[in-house]
Amino acid sequence: MMTMTMNKAGHGFRVGFMACAAVVLTACAAAQKSPEEAAEARAADRLVAVLAEDYATDYEFLSPGYRSSVTLAQHQRTMALRKVRWLDATVAGSECSGDVCKVRISIEYEVYGAVPGMSRFKSMGAAEEDWIFTDEDWYLVPSD
Secondary structure, eight states: OHHHHHHHHHHHHHHHHHHHHHHHHHHHHHHTSOHHHHHHHHHHHHHHHHHTTOHHHHHHTBOHHHHHHSOHHHHHHHHHTOSEEEEEEEEEEEEEETTEEEEEEEEEEEEESOSTTOSEEEEEEEEEEEEEEETTEEEEEOOO
């Protein structure tokens, strides 16, 4: 009986150790991403939030400087009232220099009330976003 308890405890220790090792290895792999890969991954995660109209999550991707001057409520209102709705968006590449990256995105969008006689129209386009590395992560610097 005592041997079984020790074996279970030893097994729990091994499982716990392996779980910790996996977390450390994942963190090391993430730390080894190039600036382009890291900025593109953050941009892609932000696009998921924008497409889901999850503007609270989207707000967390905005630079600390922007967030210091625009409240979450202001950001949510601005985003909700836009006449342009993104239907799909993907990261198309990036170029980085130091702590600044230009991230290119391809966007499929719908515009409401922009053309007389049409309630809306769909189109595709591209945009370039400015991302900065600060506070140990990449953040979007909004252009508006």
